[in-house]
Amino acid sequence: MTVRRTIDDSTSKGIEGRSLDRKRVYTSEFNSWALTDSMPSSALIFDTTLRDGEQTPGVALSIDEKLRIAEALSDLGVDVIEAGFPMISTGERDSVKKIASLGLQSRVCALSRSSRKDVDVAIDCGVDYVHTFIATSDAHLRHKLKMTRDEVKSRAIDAIEHAKAHGLTVEFSCEDATRTDLDFLKEMHIAVQQAGADKINVPDTVGVTSPPAMERLITELLSVTKVPLSIHCHDDFGLAVSNSLTAVRSGARQVHVCVNGLGERAGNAALEEVVLGLMAFYNIRTNVDTRKIGHVSKTVANLTGMPIPGNKAIVGGNAFAHESGIHVHGILVDPSTYEAFGPELVGMQREIVVGKHTGIHSVKEKLSEYGVSLTDDHVKKVVEEIKKLAESGKHVDDAELVALAYHVAGQRAGEVRKVKLKEFAVFTGLNITPTAVVTLEVDGENKRGSEIGIGPVDAALNAIRSVVSGKISLVEYRLSAITGGSDALCEVSVKLQHNGEKKAASVGKSVGSDIVQTSVDATVEAIDRLYSRISKE
Ligand code: KIV
Numbered sequence: 001m002t003v004r005r006t007i008d009d010s011t012s013k014g015i016e017g018r019s020l021d022r023k024r025v026y027t028s029e030f031n032s033w034a035l036t037d038s039m040p041s042s043a044l045i046f047d048t049t050l051r052d053g054e055q056t057p058g059v060a061l062s063i064d065e066k067l068r069i070a071e072a073l074s075d076l077g078v079d080v081i082e083a084g085f086p087m088i089s090t091g092e093r094d095s096v097k098k099i100a101s102l103g104l105q106s107r108v109c110a111l112s113r114s115s116r117k118d119v120d121v122a123i124d125c126g127v128d129y130v131h132t133f134i135a136t137s138d139a140h141l142r143h144k145l146k147m148t149r150d151e152v153k154s155r156a157i158d159a160i161e162h163a164k165a166h167g168l169t170v171e172f173s174c175e176d177a178t179r180t181d182l183d184f185l186k187e188m189h190i191a192v193q194q195a196g197a198d199k200i201n202v203p204d205t206v207g208v209t210s211p212p213a214m215e216r217l218i219t220e221l222l223s224v225t226k227v228p229l230s231i232h233c234h235d236d237f238g239l240a241v242s243n244s245l246t247a248v249r250s251g252a253r254q255v256h257v258c259v260n261g262l263g264e265r266a267g268n269a270a271l272e273e274v275v276l277g278l279m280a281f282y283n284i285r286t287n288v289d290t291r292k293i294g295h296v297s298k299t300v301a302n303l304t305g306m307p308i309p310g311n312k313a314i315v316g317g318n319a320f321a322h323e324s325g326i327h328v329h330g331i332l333v334d335p336s337t338y339e340a341f342g343p344e345l346v347g348m349q350r351e352i353v354v355g356k357h358t359g360i361h362s363v364k365e366k367l368s369e370y371g372v373s374l375t376d377d378h379v380k381k382v383v384e385e386i387k388k389l390a391e392s393g394k395h396v397d398d399a400e401l402v403a404l405a406y407h408v409a410g411q412r413a414g415e416v417r418k419v420k421l422k423e424f425a426v427f428t429g430l431n432i433t434p435t436a437v438v439t440l441e442v443d444g445e446n447k448r449g450s451e452i453g454i455g456p457v458d459a460a461l462n463a464i465r466s467v468v469s470g471k472i473s474l475v476e477y478r479l480s481a482i483t484g485g486s487d488a489l490c491e492v493s494v495k496l497q498h499n500g501e502k503k504a505a506s507v508g509k510s511v512g513s514d515i516v517q518t519s520v521d522a523t524v525e526a527i528d529r530l531y532s533r534i535s536k537e
């Protein structure tokens, strides 16, 4: 049973009172079975991408990169940003200091062990919110800390009292809480709230709890905890999001998350999945502006160098991609048939992909994006060709689809190009801003332009676009190596859009040994197609 449910406007209000257009989610009506009277109506989002997320093996962010992520998170609407763990290095202290001085809308917090020295270092960084922690499980006490339970409790209390005496907001965590003796865990919660902790976080440090156990644990802890409870789940069994949602449903008021599910080992609960899950299943609102999720996710992936898997929920490249003919047909009639919610809700785009399972609806729809219209017989022929190619293991991208369509229909054969590359040069080197100069012949007239860019390819593409029209935007750029070695052949495909309109797109593709030249050739081809199309319309 499916229900078309509207997220009520109040669930989507951001920090500045911004609200989403009414968007639709198509969840199961059976979810109403899980609604309870005691569920909170809202939850706080504590983002730890810059702390636990940076502990992802292989990730190390520069100060500049951290500042960019902090700004993006604040703009997204997270309530708290854990900016780092200042005790670990001077670089970490500098970045926490800088983030704290940005004047962000989110609160900025620093992680601190339960020690006065750590708290003092956090205070020196200018934060007014500290997250103190100490391990409480017997295994950690015995093997790591070599301390007794009483010693651990005194340390936790001392650090909290010290931080409170300096006017800080204090959130406290019993590290490895989910493997801690329940009576001792409760004893810790009672002691730290008496010491002045403002919030108590419950870390499932090694991701070893099942959702029903999480429900019971939060209920047990709520019986002794008067301050708000927070939850911090790791994904070792793939249950971090499920456990986080369960914890909030059971009464926790805050969730620790990382963008794209980054974090130690298998990662932390993914921000995007938690926010959408709370909203879609339990109608629990957050201050996150969901429309910015796609952008923030890409920013974090680029800056951390951790690519987003295609099948990642919500932000993966395939999350709104449809290939099967049956699905595409359904989607084109009503997206609720095969989508849980519209991609616009999370700042993503729907994509129709052609391949082995393609049908005529997909091909027609896809070609219409590029202004190519074929007879039904030609569409059938294109579908047959695509299936043959796909079955031989070849992925057919948009540029190849368009080329195939022209081939089958005999279109553009012998057609004279309207846009030709006449001259091109790019200057780059150490301490030089990459700059490109380009001359294009457009409808017989030479036009020249120059532009700078982040790299030589960016400069070249900017220069070309400056010649033709500021209204042309680059929506996709793909580079792949065909052969190995430093003299490898590369393949570049670009997708352009005119006026930001999905139905005014164009693709170009080229193969060569010089990345910049090949990128230029592919772009000029796409521009030629777009230009021919616009001038016909
Ligand atoms: O996973 C964990 O236990 C942590 C603590 C520092 C809260 O990240």
Ligand code: ZN
Pocket (backbone or CB within 6 Å): 052, 203, 205, 232, 234, 264
């Ligand atoms: Zn953690």
